[in-house]
Amino acid sequence: MIANGIVETESPEEFIEEIEKAQDCLPKKIDANPKTVEKGLAKLVLTLIELIRKLLEKQAMRRVEAGSLSDEEIEKVGETLMKLENKMDELKGIFGLKDEELNLNLGPLGDLM
Amino acid sequence: MKLYLYGIIDSSNQIEESIYGLEGTGVYNIPFCDIGAVVSEINQPIQEVTEGTVLEHEAVVEKLATDFTILPVRFQTIIDGRDNLLSMMQSYYKDFKDNLERLHNKLEFGIKVIWPADKIKENIIKTLKKGKQKNPESNNSQSKKFMTEKFEKYKIDKEFQTKADKFIKVMEIFFSKFAAEKKLRKLKTENLLLDAVYLVEKSQESNFREAFEHIKSGQPSLKYLFSGPWPAYNFVILSKQSGLLTDSQKTDLLDKVTQDQMLVGADSI
Numbered sequence: 001m002i003a004n005g006i007v008e009t010e011s012p013e014e015f016i017e018e019i020e021k022a023q024d025c026l027p028k029k030i031d032a033n034p035k036t037v038e039k040g041l042a043k044l045v046l047t048l049i050e051l052i053r054k055l056l057e058k059q060a061m062r063r064v065e066a067g068s069l070s071d072e073e074i075e076k077v078g079e080t081l082m083k084l085e086n087k088m089d090e091l092k093g094i095f096g097l098k099d100e101e102l103n104l105n106l107g108p109l110g111d112l113m
Numbered sequence: 114m115k116l117y118l119y120g121i122i123d124s125s126n127q128i129e130e131s132i133y134g135l136e137g138t139g140v141y142n143i144p145f146c147d148i149g150a151v152v153s154e155i156n157q158p159i160q161e162v163t164e165g166t167v168l169e170h171e172a173v174v175e176k177l178a179t180d181f182t183i184l185p186v187r188f189q190t191i192i193d194g195r196d197n198l199l200s201m202m203q204s205y206y207k208d209f210k211d212n213l214e215r216l217h218n219k220l221e222f223g224i225k226v227i228w229p230a231d232k233i234k235e236n237i238i239k240t241l242k243k244g245k246q247k248n249p250e251s252n253n254s255q256s257k258k259f260m261t262e263k264f265e266k267y268k269i270d271k272e273f274q275t276k277a278d279k280f281i282k283v284m285e286i287f288f289s290k291f292a293a294e295k296k297l298r299k300l301k302t303e304n305l306l307l308d309a310v311y312l313v314e315k316s317q318e319s320n321f322r323e324a325f326e327h328i329k330s331g332q333p334s335l336k337y338l339f340s341g342p343w344p345a346y347n348f349v350i351l352s353k354q355s356g357l358l359t360d361s362q363k364t365d366l367l368d369k370v371t372q373d374q375m376l377v378g379a380d381s382i
Contacts, residue, residue, distance in 0.1 A: 005340060006341070007338065008339045011227065011338075014227055022305060065267075065268075077260065078256030111301075
């Protein structure tokens, strides 16, 4: 039925799997179903917290790499990040959310994380 | 009467070839100045999206692309009557003209590349273990252990990204000569190293294909997907954000029915 365009690959199953994987975690709409609205909102809020947590973590790692943190500071940052990660795990558990679900599709800008 | 819109073309003349669109109705061109909107008549919005309906839409767009420059319109774009369609054309005319000129004689190609992420990471870990790393020293403190683990993971991820960038840079050296425009997405998943679309002059099509084959033979351990030629689904740029179209008129203009959707079927739409 297609006039011109063709798709050539020796591994169609693997590409389908990867494309589905990339799409699966990114719902196109916010789930505002009355039964699941709480989970939908939690997902949105936790996604934003996760973004900030990851940014903090990355910044901390950059500073460790650059050697600009003292031992005491590393200890302190480590404790903070660890507590934050544990709290996030707890909240994800409460709302039944997986790591890969905490993301947002920003359209032409791509994915949030 | 509702009109199902397939695309905007660079001609105000009637389409000579008989083309049948959704619901088996005839496809025709509604002229506006020197361009046109290609439509067919439809009784009601499509109730069920199936692979068949997506392919019917795609087939019309591709048939039109053989004779005209076309700005493909998103699947399921329905406009309520000729007057609304002409208002929309008037509102977007400059954008349409600019895009039609920019995309004239150009085709879109898609390239996806899968690499073995697990193996790559394994090798990175081996290499990092060999080298002397100045990681934060581990001691009994839980928070320091946490930081050590995180830092190791950070180094692995950083190296992983660097390797991905290197491969993409090599590809770019080959493709930049033949592609007029490009859109690249790196590591959409860990394995999907590259998901790219390129806009290529018709005259450069065979050179572009040759460049792809060259890359493929240079890196035979990776997996490749090459698709096209397609109408320029991913390269239509609208500067005008608001027009006479409203939500009820299905304003999702000029998005694409992706090749991904073609691959995975209508369920993903």
